[in-house]
Amino acid sequence: MIINDWPAAIAHIDADCFFAACERLRRPDLAGRAICVLSSQDACIVAKTYDAKAAGITTGMPVWEAKKLMPQAVYLPADFRFYGLLSDKLFAILRRYSPQVEAYSIDEGFVDLDGLRSYWRMGYGEMGDAMRRTILEETGLTVSVGVSVTRTLAKMASEANKPNGLTVVSGRHIAEFMSGQTTRDIPGIGAKRAALLEKFGLRTALEFARAPEAQVQRLLGRSGMDLWRELNGKSLFGIETHAPLPKSMARTASMGQRTTDIRLVRAHLSHHCFRLGMDMLARGLQARRFTVTLRLGSFERIVRTENLPHPTQHLHVMQRAATHLLHGLWQPGMECNACGIVATEMAPADNAQTEMFVTETREANDLPLWQTMQRMRNRFGSTIIRPANTLLRPSTPKSRSSRFAYPLFVCK
Amino acid sequence: MHVLLSRQDMLQAVQRCQNIVERRHTIPILSNILLHADDNTLHFSATDLEVGIQTSSSATVKKSGSVTVSARKLFEVIKELDTEADVELEVADGFVALKSGRSRFRLATLAAEEFPEMQHDEEGINIELDGADLAAMIAATSFAMSSDETRKYLTGTLFEVDKQGHLCLAATDGHRLALTRVRLQQNARAGQCIVPRKAVSEIRKLSEEVAGQVTLRMGDRQVSLLAGDHHLSSKLIDARFPNYGDVIPKSNPHAAVVERLALDQVLRRTMIVANEFTHDVRLQINGGEMQVSAHNTEQEKANESIAIEYSGPDIEIGFNARYIRDVLGALKSDVVTISLKDGLSPVLIKQDMDSAEYYVIMPMRI
Numbered sequence: 001m002i003i004n005d006w007p008a009a010i011a012h013i014d015a016d017c018f019f020a021a022c023e024r025l026r027r028p029d030l031a032g033r034a035i036c037v038l039s040s041q042d043a044c045i046v047a048k049t050y051d052a053k054a055a056g057i058t059t060g061m062p063v064w065e066a067k068k069l070m071p072q073a074v075y076l077p078a079d080f081r082f083y084g085l086l087s088d089k090l091f092a093i094l095r096r097y098s099p100q101v102e103a104y105s106i107d108e109g110f111v112d113l114d115g116l117r118s119y120w121r122m123g124y125g126e127m128g129d130a131m132r133r134t135i136l137e138e139t140g141l142t143v144s145v146g147v148s149v150t151r152t153l154a155k156m157a158s159e160a161n162k163p164n165g166l167t168v169v170s171g172r173h174i175a176e177f178m179s180g181q182t183t184r185d186i187p188g189i190g191a192k193r194a195a196l197l198e199k200f201g202l203r204t205a206l207e208f209a210r211a212p213e214a215q216v217q218r219l220l221g222r223s224g225m226d227l228w229r230e231l232n233g234k235s236l237f238g239i240e241t242h243a244p245l246p247k248s249m250a251r252t253a254s255m256g257q258r259t260t261d262i263r264l265v266r267a268h269l270s271h272h273c274f275r276l277g278m279d280m281l282a283r284g285l286q287a288r289r290f291t292v293t294l295r296l297g298s299f300e301r302i303v304r305t306e307n308l309p310h311p312t313q314h315l316h317v318m319q320r321a322a323t324h325l326l327h328g329l330w331q332p333g334m335e336c337n338a339c340g341i342v343a344t345e346m347a348p349a350d351n352a353q354t355e356m357f358v359t360e361t362r363e364a365n366d367l368p369l370w371q372t373m374q375r376m377r378n379r380f381g382s383t384i385i386r387p388a389n390t391l392l393r394p395s396t397p398k399s400r401s402s403r404f405a406y407p408l409f410v411c412k
Numbered sequence: 413m414h415v416l417l418s419r420q421d422m423l424q425a426v427q428r429c430q431n432i433v434e435r436r437h438t439i440p441i442l443s444n445i446l447l448h449a450d451d452n453t454l455h456f457s458a459t460d461l462e463v464g465i466q467t468s469s470s471a472t473v474k475k476s477g478s479v480t481v482s483a484r485k486l487f488e489v490i491k492e493l494d495t496e497a498d499v500e501l502e503v504a505d506g507f508v509a510l511k512s513g514r515s516r517f518r519l520a521t522l523a524a525e526e527f528p529e530m531q532h533d534e535e536g537i538n539i540e541l542d543g544a545d546l547a548a549m550i551a552a553t554s555f556a557m558s559s560d561e562t563r564k565y566l567t568g569t570l571f572e573v574d575k576q577g578h579l580c581l582a583a584t585d586g587h588r589l590a591l592t593r594v595r596l597q598q599n600a601r602a603g604q605c606i607v608p609r610k611a612v613s614e615i616r617k618l619s620e621e622v623a624g625q626v627t628l629r630m631g632d633r634q635v636s637l638l639a640g641d642h643h644l645s646s647k648l649i650d651a652r653f654p655n656y657g658d659v660i661p662k663s664n665p666h667a668a669v670v671e672r673l674a675l676d677q678v679l680r681r682t683m684i685v686a687n688e689f690t691h692d693v694r695l696q697i698n699g700g701e702m703q704v705s706a707h708n709t710e711q712e713k714a715n716e717s718i719a720i721e722y723s724g725p726d727i728e729i730g731f732n733a734r735y736i737r738d739v740l741g742a743l744k745s746d747v748v749t750i751s752l753k754d755g756l757s758p759v760l761i762k763q764d765m766d767s768a769e770y771y772v773i774m775p776m777r778i
Binding site: 242244245288306307308309310311317320321324345346347348350351352353354355356357 | 558559560561562584585586587588589654659687688689690692709711730732756758772774775776777778
């Protein structure tokens with residue numbers, strides 16, 4: 001395993017305890033206190049600070065269990081809009097350093113630094129450190145940065161030195177770095193695969209990387225072979241700067257009560273349809289296939305699907321399809337406690353099919369109206385405007401909707 | 413009921429009924445065929461309450477009567493019987509005993525009285541025309557019907573007799589329109605109706621199979637086709653069809669003439685890398701050449717050019733390639749004429765300037 005120092009250069013940037021750190025940013029009074037961020041239904045933990053983690057709180061843990069472990073922690077409902085704003089800021093900083101940035105998730109990204117040493121007149125490690133410092137100065141968030149020759153190694157490197165750390169693994173130092181990592185530290189190797197590898201004497205990442213190719217192929221198949229090559233310094237997974245099209249988008253939720261009133265179900269379904277439509281507009285997507293799901297009082301789930309002749313992002317068309325599907329599913333006396341809509345067969349909305357007849361053209365002309373509504377929601381919050389046919393549905397409780405606080409940015 | 417008839421006659425009649433019967437229906441008797449024997453004829457009826465068919469076959473009737481039996485089972489049984497032996501049906505004790513050669517079957521029945529009575533509109537516009545012509549008209553238009561159940565009025569084909577004595581068939585899904593017309597040999601009053609998709613398909617099959625003249629009857633509530641011994645009827649879609657005349661371009665000044673099969677092949681190849689749901693392709697028309705290109709979100713691309721006869725300005729326009737291919741498949745000529753105005757206006761595709769078929773396709777914004 002002798003390779004050049006930098007046959008390629010990829011940086012992985014991972015924000016530390018992102019949601020909790022965002023909350024701490026706008027609530028300076030919480031400094032020094034453990035923070036747990038709850039899921040949208042306030043049911044379980046989705047993020048926590050390191051001290052909460054040390055107390056044994058894990059992601060996905062029910063909130064009542066977490067409160068037993070750490071009653072003094074602050075439990076806050078998630079505010080994904082605010083986290084999204086900070087995430088946008090973070091990625092904007094990364095794009096200053098390289099045009100090739102992949103937003104892997106809301107708080108994690110890859111940056112292709114290959115060839116940029118002469119442009120920035122600094123080494124790859126220095127570039128990683130510059131990104132880390134700039135993010136801290138301009139957003140107040142700490143991130144951990146890993147810089148290495150492949151994507152997998154860069155991710156392992158950033159995980160190896162958290163929080164607010166920098167790890168640089170050049171080709172020459174791969175073996176040294178991996179000798180201190182277990183197979184469980186390799187992204188893509190979970191508990192079961194690690195247990196399998198251990199049975200064959202492969203405990204460290206280095207032992208795995210040095211295992212014969214045939215053995216890796218036999219034990220872990222093709223995906224294992226890809227990881228093995230990446231750990232040996234051969235870059236297979238590049239940076240994906242174009243976000244792949246989602247296979248599906250769904251908006252479903254419990255209604256918070258059981259009902260036999262189709263009007264109430266229709267109001268909830270219209271609400272989900274509206275949310276889905278707004279998200280599709282924001283992401284510039286359209287869909288051809290829509291599925292309505294109902295969860296009955298017996299917890300049985302029933303679904304019905306409709307294929308439209310052509311993909312759409314028009315709310316009128318989606319609402320009409322959803323209502324048609326609901327009426328196809330609904331039986332008198334039916335008791336329902338949750339509903340939702342799923343869009344599949346997604347396509348980019350920039351290539352829109354034009355309509356032939358006036359009625360449909362009018363619907364197509366409503367698009368600027370939906371876009372304005374989407375911008376209003378983006379700017380003032382999702383409760384600022386909603387369709388009248390959702391009015392039967394009880395609105396979101398005040399305790400959850402009125403907690404917006406202005407984020408504090410340091411502008412430079 | 414006790415009858416004897418040829419296996420071939422019975423297979424054809426049952427098969428025709430089988431097309432109408434819905435496999436899964438909440439009303440059990442609608443899965444059955446009504447058999448009624450009298451006057452040396454065995455009558456077959458099937459319906460799904462929207463579309464119904466009545467057909468008959470000559471038979472030796474030993475005892476007249478009626479019964480209903482599962483369409484699917486009867487079809488499966490007769491299909492497998494000895495092709496040379498006649499079929500004997502006898503009703504006894506709530507079952508049909510079916511004999512053919514050395515085969516014996518006993519099939520369950522439901523009472524004939526429970527079978528829904530099929531009503532026929534006696535009034536309406538009667539049109540006589542050649543079955544093959546009617547089938548060809550449907551083949552030229554039916555692909556453009558919509559499958560969008562939320563816009564019911566587009567899920568059928570418009571049958572219209574205009575004031576000039578033409579029978580016009582029009583189908584559209586809101587993005588493309590297919591229209592064909594034929595001059596009628598007899599006088600018929602003007603009128604129109606929307607025939608549902610399933611009935612359109614059955615009218616086409618029946619018209620194709622029956623050689624010679626057929627009678628199409630367009631009533632207020634029903635459309636019927638009388639073809640030989642067969643009487644097909646269907647409820648209509650009770651809605652207003654869009655005013656299709658308004659969307660046929662009247663002033664598309666630039667005509668491109670292109671080889672039909674060659675363009676079809678280019679599109680077939682190019683759309684491999686187009687988005688799998690929108691099938692969007694870009695046509696760049698300049699001089700004597702049409703560039704066809706496509707790309708997708710995985711950054712894959714395709715590009716091919718084809719020679720055309722064209723003398724208008726350069727035009728760049730996007731389409732769902734499938735819509736163009738459907739039209740090219742419906743036309744039979746060697747070349748087609750594509751009339752254009754600009755990159756955002758509907759195009760008109762015809763076999764030639766005088767042909768009776770009109771195809772309008774709305775472009776995509778690209």
